[in-house]
Amino acid sequence: PESVDVPEGRIFAPPRVRKLAREQGVDISTVQGSGPGGRITEGDVEAAASAGGSSDGGAEAAETAPAEPT
Amino acid sequence: MVVGDIATGTDVLVIGAGPAGYVAAIRAGQLDLDVTLVEKEAYGGTCLNHGCIPSKALITASDLAHEAGNAEEMGIHADPAIDLEGMVSWKDGVVDQLTSGVEKLCKANGVNLMEGVAHFDGENTVRVSHGGEGQGSESIDFEHAIVATGSRPIEIPNFSYDDEPVLNSRQALALDSVPDSLIVVGAGYIGMELATVFAKLGTDVTVVEMLDEALNGFDPDLARPVKKRAKDLGIDFHFGYGASRWSEHGNGIRVEATSEDGEDTLEIDAEKVLVAVGRAPVSDTLELEAAGIETDERGFIPTDDRGRTNVEHIFAVGDVAGEPMLAHAGSKEGQVAAEVIAGEPSALDYQAMPAAVFTDPEIGTVGMTEMEAEEMGFETVAGKFPFQASGRALTTGHTDGFVKIVADEDAGFVLGAQIVGPEASELIAELGLAIELGATLEDIAATIHTHPTLSEAVMEAAENALGHAIHTLNR
């Protein structure tokens, strides 16, 4: 599906997907959405998580992800 | 240690039992944390005792009386007599029911409740002083603290709330008779809500506002129908004037208001004056320094997206943590702080914060205005639907206002919505969900809405943005 460039500050993903991203340590603002119009899905986050660490994008995502609570 | 001091400990110490603090405490309890909630005055805080709830109760009641008294057109002839003491005691009953509910919910979720005033005594200690002479105080050690001490009404020079004719919102909500006349200083949402209440109860209301407009901060298109209706209710407005002093005059008072440039002075006579010019954080009485917690120049405690202050294990939530100073914002912050303390991956990552003003008509907003969206770099498209064209609105006799939806032109993602009109405070909920879900105009337009309801206006506004509304002409 086509995806669009979105200005910063809005994430087009439902709350459950945003939470999944936090759980997986994925910075959702770096995830490319594959849903309608570019909406980010669970699958997109999971893909980003499993790519995490191995690719530059993943490493960056992990780094900019909010710190894990202590 | 002074006599009567008992030292105890807790995982999570919450200071203040308003909607931010009590929600934090309940959530912490649900997450099996050992939590202590300290409140100096009344469970439910400002919101339940002197804010949201009492104001909405009086809004409903004054509205009912006013509507019934003005429904000849509908074939209803009534001349309601108002007993403000009775109205206020009904309102107090509502408040009592809710505050005792909060107390019960706290207990049921395992929250230790403690009455007293808390101040910091170190990075991991507060001292709680119990009310009354010789009641002593106690020291509590905590692993984590959540500051939820809220806010209080700002005073302006020469207008002390200790003086009988000068009222703050709390005092205005507890009057026992309807004043003949009232000056309202400040046309923000609190001032406008209360001005409307009293105008509907028969008070002669004059609003004095320093700025040029009512409901500053809201889109002028939203404020317009509210101001128009207020004028129809007989409310007088003086914009560009600040109240500077008052004096006794006849049986009442005379308020002087000065224009911004100081050149011009107005004199307005009334029975009482209500000052509603904003609220300041309750952070000055906490001895925050003892714990090393920083505040900004206005006294608010800065926090990150988890509600954390500059001190790692201390959080601040609700009004004391600054804008948005709204009960539901505080509750969300409280919930997130508790979850973060429990080790959950929570954050304040909401995409939109709804807000409502319970004037006549109501206002409901969520997300970005068209202008805000454009400033953020979106190409926008907007759709509108006037309640004048809504069957349901016509059947209620309330047709002022509109629903406006702002979306990103490309993909149609909903970015924001502004509603002014009947039940705006309720209708905005659907749009809040739409924004959180990343819904598009098409999603809303394709969702069947019950006929005849006001919520159809939401669907029609989305269709209008898409160029194919049924019940309004498409622009």
Added chain:
Amino acid sequence: MVVGDIATGTDVLVIGAGPAGYVAAIRAGQLDLDVTLVEKEAYGGTCLNHGCIPSKALITASDLAHEAGNAEEMGIHADPAIDLEGMVSWKDGVVDQLTSGVEKLCKANGVNLMEGVAHFDGENTVRVSHGGEGQGSESIDFEHAIVATGSRPIEIPNFSYDDEPVLNSRQALALDSVPDSLIVVGAGYIGMELATVFAKLGTDVTVVEMLDEALNGFDPDLARPVKKRAKDLGIDFHFGYGASRWSEHGNGIRVEATSEDGEDTLEIDAEKVLVAVGRAPVSDTLELEAAGIETDERGFIPTDDRGRTNVEHIFAVGDVAGEPMLAHAGSKEGQVAAEVIAGEPSALDYQAMPAAVFTDPEIGTVGMTEMEAEEMGFETVAGKFPFQASGRALTTGHTDGFVKIVADEDAGFVLGAQIVGPEASELIAELGLAIELGATLEDIAATIHTHPTLSEAVMEAAENALGHAIHTLNR
């Protein structure tokens, strides 16, 4: 061809200008189709003229009068006098405004309007007879037709709507004085809405219903608070009885009602009797055979998921096409039929059809009940929130009822929602959107809802299903 006949042609011929037909026509116009809309009586159909709109107008007005007269607890003392003629003429004004709006919208979207009664004269032809003697008729050829002729009230044996004391809903909505007493036959939504209106206007109301329950078809948990409130308003119920005959009696009438087994007979006296036992399709006057259109045994026209009848180029939408017999269902069907004719990939693929009952309290439903979901093979989880615990509900004095959300246990997808309580008809909109978007309980729970609003109850019900509601104990 008879004298005065003119033959014309059109791409799309729509028969009936109710919410199904006029929406189809407007949408067809928007899609640049040449469209002709034939209506025999009044733009807006049953819904605007004799159904949804007039009933909701009288519900609002009777509600206002009744609330104001019973608000001593709130400190409001009023004894409203009701002038039903005035109320009905206000209602008529609302109707006129809307129906003339429909006419304007049709014209603005390029719809050709034609007054007259249409019947089929072949697979591609209708004949439209104009009202009055010698007005003639005309023949219209069409490429596509959309049948949207709606429904009419069912009559029961011995109760003819031509007899003055026997009313159907349309006649009940046009009375010019409040009857002292009224028997309502049928406790479906129309009967219950009108019973409530008259009870609030001061009529002594008795409801007679063949089945065991009011609001059959709705979850008994939803019907319960409505029935309770109705009883508090003084409405008497007789379940398990069917009205069998009536006779003049004193200044009014006496209705005999017989128990199901025929053993038992009741006699009830009243001024008038309203029969509201359901609606039958208006398909018998259309000469459908001429076009080869089939109906089922009850006269409804079966259609596929595009609204197509058994005749490829003829569609049927709205009440005449069967359940759900609701205005918004008809409008959606009309919209889809027009789009399909225009070659768009539209279909009736909605996931949930909302419905509302405007009783006191209101009912709003969308999607599946817990039982329906289980029957469909879902493992379900449900959450509930009682309005008794809602701050906003308390401030309005309306705390009966609850929000219930049903979800799939596994993934949390929202499957349905049932609401009974204040503004249930509006609150259901958010849940309709949630279902269409495939939202989960977590999505709703994480969406910030404005305080204090009734919509918070939606969020709380979702949280309750997840086991972490704040304002109610979690089961």
